[in-house]
Amino acid sequence: MDLLFGILRFLLATTLLLLMTIPTAFVVIQMELKVIAQMQLRYGPNRVGPWGMFQSTIHGFKFLAKEDHIPDQADRATFTLAPWMVYMAAAMSMLVMPFAPGAIAADFNIGIVYFFAVIGLSVVGLLIAGWASYNKYSLLGGLRSAAQMVSYEIPLTLSVVGVVVLGGTLNFRELIAWQQLHGWMLIWQPVGLGIFYIASLAEINRTPFDMVEADSELVAGPFTEYSGMRFGFFFFAEYVALFIMSGVMTALFFGGWLAPWPFPAQLEGFGGTLYGLLWFFLKSYMFVFVAVWLRATLPRVRVDQLMGMAWKVLLPLAMLNLLVTAGAVLVFNL
Amino acid sequence: MRIPGLGILKGMRQTGRNFWAPKVTRQYPEERPQMPDRWRGRLDLIYDPFGEHKCEVCFQCAQVCPVEAIDMSGFDSQGNRIRYGLPEIYEERKDPNAYRRAGLPAEPMRNVARWDEAIDTAWLGGVIDGFGARPEALIGIFSAVQERYGYLPERALRLISDTMVIHWAQVFGAAGLGGFRLLPTEGHLVTVCRCAACRFAGGDALLSALSDELGIAPGETSNDGAWSLETSDEVAAGAIAPAIRIDTMIYGPLTAVQARHLVAERRKSAAAPARARTASRPS
Numbered sequence: 001m002d003l004l005f006g007i008l009r010f011l012l013a014t015t016l017l018l019l020m021t022i023p024t025a026f027v028v029i030q031m032e033l034k035v036i037a038q039m040q041l042r043y044g045p046n047r048v049g050p051w052g053m054f055q056s057t058i059h060g061f062k063f064l065a066k067e068d069h070i071p072d073q074a075d076r077a078t079f080t081l082a083p084w085m086v087y088m089a090a091a092m093s094m095l096v097m098p099f100a101p102g103a104i105a106a107d108f109n110i111g112i113v114y115f116f117a118v119i120g121l122s123v124v125g126l127l128i129a130g131w132a133s134y135n136k137y138s139l140l141g142g143l144r145s146a147a148q149m150v151s152y153e154i155p156l157t158l159s160v161v162g163v164v165v166l167g168g169t170l171n172f173r174e175l176i177a178w179q180q181l182h183g184w185m186l187i188w189q190p191v192g193l194g195i196f197y198i199a200s201l202a203e204i205n206r207t208p209f210d211m212v213e214a215d216s217e218l219v220a221g222p223f224t225e226y227s228g229m230r231f232g233f234f235f236f237a238e239y240v241a242l243f244i245m246s247g248v249m250t251a252l253f254f255g256g257w258l259a260p261w262p263f264p265a266q267l268e269g270f271g272g273t274l275y276g277l278l279w280f281f282l283k284s285y286m287f288v289f290v291a292v293w294l295r296a297t298l299p300r301v302r303v304d305q306l307m308g309m310a311w312k313v314l315l316p317l318a319m320l321n322l323l324v325t326a327g328a329v330l331v332f333n334l
Numbered sequence: 335m336r337i338p339g340l341g342i343l344k345g346m347r348q349t350g351r352n353f354w355a356p357k358v359t360r361q362y363p364e365e366r367p368q369m370p371d372r373w374r375g376r377l378d379l380i381y382d383p384f385g386e387h388k389c390e391v392c393f394q395c396a397q398v399c400p401v402e403a404i405d406m407s408g409f410d411s412q413g414n415r416i417r418y419g420l421p422e423i424y425e426e427r428k429d430p431n432a433y434r435r436a437g438l439p440a441e442p443m444r445n446v447a448r449w450d451e452a453i454d455t456a457w458l459g460g461v462i463d464g465f466g467a468r469p470e471a472l473i474g475i476f477s478a479v480q481e482r483y484g485y486l487p488e489r490a491l492r493l494i495s496d497t498m499v500i501h502w503a504q505v506f507g508a509a510g511l512g513g514f515r516l517l518p519t520e521g522h523l524v525t526v527c528r529c530a531a532c533r534f535a536g537g538d539a540l541l542s543a544l545s546d547e548l549g550i551a552p553g554e555t556s557n558d559g560a561w562s563l564e565t566s567d568e569v570a571a572g573a574i575a576p577a578i579r580i581d582t583m584i585y586g587p588l589t590a591v592q593a594r595h596l597v598a599e600r601r602k603s604a605a606a607p608a609r610a611r612t613a614s615r616p617s
Binding site: 038041 | 352353355
């Protein structure tokens with residue numbers, strides 16, 4: 001009976017998460033359109049629906065309506081597989097996302113490890129996309145994106161190890177419980193937070209580290225040959241990944257579903273789930289907003305600056321941060 | 335001291351302010367700008383398909399501009415610097431056209447260069463009457479005037495403008511056409527057409543033959559001043575290529591021998607003093 005219930009729960013949770021990714025992408029894209037427009041002293045889209053609300057949705061349906069073209073020489077199997085892999089990497093990593101107490105799809109003890117393992121899969125998808133397109137520029141784009149994402153995965157993961165060492169757990173729920181007791185990780189790991197934020201921007205190809213796509217220069221790097229909904233999946237995956245990175249940053253450093261001080265940090269029961277959802281989404285979308293804000297502010301960095309930043313600044317800093325954290329845990333017996 | 339990341343924060347402050355700042359977008363179909371009644375849009379010169387200005391400095395735009403806002407200068411086809419604009423000196427305000435524009439009865443102009451040129455007004459009036467004083471007859475009248483004086487005296491043009499009630503700008507613009515001269519020149523001007531059609535039909539041979547006959551290179555005048563040789567892109571005789579123009583008369587199609595013959599004939603007749611061009615000008 002327990003097993004049956006478990007399977008049912010799992011099916012329901014995964015279905016809900018998969019369904020959730022599409023509106024999430026729409027909301028994030030809409031935010032990007034509107035917020036960047038406002039920061040450039042424009043109004044942005046304001047014709048489709050009230051305040052132009054459905055602009056991104058219409059974009060999505062536009063992808064559905066477009067011809068889905070596969071180049072003659074492309075490897076059909078892998079060409080078809082690539083957008084699926086990238087999208088699933090984003091969607092699957094949502095399994096361990098701690099939305100609210102009682103609203104975690106799979107609350108298992110190595111959630112953080114699982115998350116970083118799965119989010120890294122999108123690199124494979126991008127490489128496949130570049131290779132399968134039978135286009136040397138797509139292949140180069142795929143290699144560039146692999147180089148960037150693999151480089152930044154190292155400081156990204158190392159910056160989280162400090163959090164894990166301090167919290168003593170690899171489970172998101174327990175980590176949030178630790179933060180409720182000791183205060184948000186933000187206070188304990190400010191350097192880790194900075195490294196995590198910069199590395200996460202590069203990991204999901206956001207400005208100022210979006211040379212992989214560089215819409216205006218490269219015609220979308222590895223996705224050059226993709227059209228229609230296949231391209232739409234890459235596109236969505238990117239924006240879902242932005243939300244996911246913001247959500248994980250919320251969980252790791254900003255107390256997840258916990259409310260800040262003047263409010264009751266947590267409520268009980270179903271109300272508590274809703275209350276947690278409210279705070280989680282509020283915080284997550286705040287970081288999405290900051291990422292969009294950065295995009296409106298910063299130009300792209302050069303590729304050598306990007307690589308230099310990863311290996312010469314972030315990696316040593318993350319190592320040092322980990323060393324100091326581990327030392328402090330040993331010495332003060334935290 | 336340089337603080338890493340400070341520049342990013344400054345930039346974000348700017349974009350953050352912009353986020354709340356009033357927007358500059360004009361919602362076009364709903365919000366329409368109030369244009370002044372006399373707004374005529376952006377003024378621009380037009381170009382022909384070859385990318386050349388279509389403006390020929392004919393002054394017609396300046397002439398019709400109701401507020402006299404157009405001031406222009408340029409070179410006419412004879413290379414003379416010409417200018418049209420607001421009357422800047424008091425005398426210029428007495429220009430008949432300034433009166434005409436102001437709706438006042440126009441009087442003959444008093445401050446004209448070469449005003450002292452003697453013009454046979456009765457004869458000119460007869461010519462104009464003979465053509466019926468129609469604007470499209472301007473070219474014919476010009477031809478007659480140039481035939482008599484060897485060039486188009488400014489006074490004659492002013493008289494034509496006043497008598498026929500054609501804007502000075504239009505008369506002057508028409509006088510700038512190829513074949514008319516605005517300055518007195520001694521002797522004959524031989525123009526060899528260099529348009530594509532004429533060159534194709536053997537215009538180069540004509541030019542070298544004439545150069546040889548007259549003993550001068552293109553663009554030069556003979557030592558006694560009686561003959562000048564020049565080339566032009568606009569003899570405008572496409573159907574009779576290759577063509578040459580001697581003063582106002584256009585001849586074509588010609589062979590090199592015929593061209594030599596034409597010039598040689600004229601040189602012979604020019605040797606007779608009674609036919610000398612300068613002699614026909616009244617004193």
